[in-house]
Amino acid sequence: MTFPDDQPLVLDSGQTLAPLTLAFETYGSLNADKSNAIVICHALTLDQHVASNNPLTGKPGWWNSMVGPGNIIDTDRFFVICVNVVGGCGGSTGPASINPATGKPWGTDFPVITIHDMVRAQVMLIDHLGIDQLFAVIGGSMGGMQVLAWAVDYPTRVHAAIPIATSYYHSAQNIAFHEVGRQAVMADPDWRGGDYYDAGLDGGPRKGLAVARMAAHITYLSEAALTRKFGRSLQDREKVTYGFDADFQVESYLRHQGITFVDRFDANAYLYITRAMDYFDLAADHNGHLASAFEGVQTRFCVISFTSDWLYSTAEARTIVKALNAAGGNVSFVEIESDKGHDAFLLDEPEMIATLNGFLDARARDCGLPTSAATPNIGVDG
Amino acid sequence: MSPSTDRNDRIRVDLELIAQMIPDGARVLDVGCGDGALLSHLADEKHADARGIEISQAGVNACVRKGLSVVQGDADTDLVDYPSDGFDIVVLSQTLQATHRPATVLAEMLRIGKHAIVSFPNFGHWLVRWKLLTNGRMPETGKLVHSWHSTPNIHLCTLRDFEILATSLGFQVDEAIGVMGDGKAKPITPGSALANLRAEQAIYKLTKV
Numbered sequence: 356m357t358f359p360d361d362q363p364l365v366l367d368s369g370q371t372l373a374p375l376t377l378a379f380e381t382y383g384s385l386n387a388d389k390s391n392a393i394v395i396c397h398a399l400t401l402d403q404h405v406a407s408n409n410p411l412t413g414k415p416g417w418w419n420s421m422v423g424p425g426n427i428i429d430t431d432r433f434f435v436i437c438v439n440v441v442g443g444c445g446g447s448t449g450p451a452s453i454n455p456a457t458g459k460p461w462g463t464d465f466p467v468i469t470i471h472d473m474v475r476a477q478v479m480l481i482d483h484l485g486i487d488q489l490f491a492v493i494g495g496s497m498g499g500m501q502v503l504a505w506a507v508d509y510p511t512r513v514h515a516a517i518p519i520a521t522s523y524y525h526s527a528q529n530i531a532f533h534e535v536g537r538q539a540v541m542a543d544p545d546w547r548g549g550d551y552y553d554a555g556l557d558g559g560p561r562k563g564l565a566v567a568r569m570a571a572h573i574t575y576l577s578e579a580a581l582t583r584k585f586g587r588s589l590q591d592r593e594k595v596t597y598g599f600d601a602d603f604q605v606e607s608y609l610r611h612q613g614i615t616f617v618d619r620f621d622a623n624a625y626l627y628i629t630r631a632m633d634y635f636d637l638a639a640d641h642n643g644h645l646a647s648a649f650e651g652v653q654t655r656f657c658v659i660s661f662t663s664d665w666l667y668s669t670a671e672a673r674t675i676v677k678a679l680n681a682a683g684g685n686v687s688f689v690e691i692e693s694d695k696g697h698d699a700f701l702l703d704e705p706e707m708i709a710t711l712n713g714f715l716d717a718r719a720r721d722c723g724l725p726t727s728a729a730t731p732n733i734g735v736d737g
Numbered sequence: 738m739s740p741s742t743d744r745n746d747r748i749r750v751d752l753e754l755i756a757q758m759i760p761d762g763a764r765v766l767d768v769g770c771g772d773g774a775l776l777s778h779l780a781d782e783k784h785a786d787a788r789g790i791e792i793s794q795a796g797v798n799a800c801v802r803k804g805l806s807v808v809q810g811d812a813d814t815d816l817v818d819y820p821s822d823g824f825d826i827v828v829l830s831q832t833l834q835a836t837h838r839p840a841t842v843l844a845e846m847l848r849i850g851k852h853a854i855v856s857f858p859n860f861g862h863w864l865v866r867w868k869l870l871t872n873g874r875m876p877e878t879g880k881l882v883h884s885w886h887s888t889p890n891i892h893l894c895t896l897r898d899f900e901i902l903a904t905s906l907g908f909q910v911d912e913a914i915g916v917m918g919d920g921k922a923k924p925i926t927p928g929s930a931l932a933n934l935r936a937e938q939a940i941y942k943l944t945k946v
């Protein structure tokens with residue numbers, strides 16, 4: 356949907372964005388008292404197609420196994436909303452959108468956005484739908500940052516918050532990896548200062564963006580997962596070729612990740628969204644005290660981390676939990692044993708599914724909503 | 738170092754006795770909550786705002802699956818993160834003897850909560866004394882199942898020891914119950930030498946003086 360010009364998105368930078376277009380998907384139906392809505396926040400390179408085929412790639416939704424009728428996030432009971440982040444390239448206003456002042460794509464004239472801006476845009480949509488309080492906000496990685504921002508910025512509007520595999524701030528190492536990615540994009544001559552949209556679908560900084568994706572993808576996997584998957588295995592050959600072909604399977608895999616990524620993602624959007632993540636620091640927003648961010652919070656939290664996630668580690672999740680405890684908040688915290696690295700949150704980790712199910716059922720009971728007992732086909736023991 | 742291995746049927750008695758000391762609707766923190774048996778009971782039967790800390794990840798996950806508010810943490814190190822007077826009651830069941838610094842843990846419990854409820858095995862029980870006397874070896878009883886070199890119970894104490902520590906920290910005993918060898922619960926008068934012989938385990942409710 357597109358909001359009228361007199362309803363601009365007010366950004367943290369002080370700038371405003373109008374008209375604001377938000378691309379979103381909904382699943383299930385809103386109940387009469389509008390109390391069963393769940394917002395799912397997507398990660399950096401994902402989109403609003405959480406449980407429906409992505410029209411661009413034809414692939415099933417990125418959390419198809421979690422969201423749907425009879426699934427853990429049961430669309431027979433909940434009204435699920437997933438919004439493409441502002442600044443992205445899935446249909447919401449972003450750097451590839453037309454700048455009304457020039458009639459041409461924004462490119463790098465697009466204002467810098469923040470995680471809080473992404474959430475503020477989602478609030479506009481929730482307001483438009485007439486929803487006062489969300490039953491839950493759920494998200495992994497950058498989606499988890501949005502979950503935290505939701506609870507901190509709009510504490511009365513979120514009953515339950517589930518930040519998964521995420522952090523309350525971007526560390527120097529997080530920023531460093533993102534900067535490598537951005538520099539790879541900007542070093543590609545086809546980036547042309549961000550003004551590449553007239554070059555067609557095959558134009559733009561495809562090589563740079565692919566390299567950015569390759570570097571980032573390493574951070575989503577654990578060393579153990581890479582070793583298990585590839586080790587030093589060679590790609591379709593008996594021995595090394597003494598050249599720079601993709602001799603190793605891991606090289607071939609990463610190249611494939613890079614090449615397929617550029618077909619579905621806008622390079623400038625990648626710059627803007629990684630910047631938004633780098634700027635995220637909930638503690639700094641509250642004089643360096645993370646606990647102050649959660650002062651008086653009524654939202655019930657379920658924080659989930661994975662043992663082998665070195666991008667947003669358990670230590671960072673634990674800092675969030677400690678701050679919530681210090682603020683007298685109500686928090687559950689589970690660290691899930693997995694060697695699959697950061698991307699474990701996208702996979703069917705049985706322990707994560709059981710945790711989500713237990714937590715959502717308990718919160719549904721709080722709110723007088725139906726629980727999963729009414730959905731006997733959920734494959735969860737206990 | 739989870740004390741859950743010591744949790745057999747006998748402990749059910751201790752959890753029930755603890756629950757009886759907790760008023761309806763209380764804000765309760767269970768330190769070392771295991772698989773959440775007490776928390777579930779308190780939430781369901783006492784309408785308590787019940788939360789927990791548990792050191793073993795398996796225990797935490799089991800609790801959260803049940804919908805309980807539990808975080809992974811260590812009684813010795815993580816109580817400092819909780820604000821003062823945030824709870825009505827802080828519970829430590831069968832965990833005190835496994836902590837590194839029992840005095841600090843007790844003091845933290847009564848900083849965080851108005852009351853503390855602590856249950857522990859009594860090392861002054863007659864059978865323990867008898868076994869040490871007759872065998873000349875560290876006693877292993879129904880309650881104390883580990884050999885001396887592998888036990889998580891590094892700070893065992895008697896009722897008398899506990900009472901003296903509580904007093905020295907400036908806490909008063911509101912209520913004390915002993916569980917005798919036959920499984921029966923009896924009120925304990927602090928300072929009673931007989932109770933210190935007969936109680937296999939004990940539950941104390943403490944308050945700041």
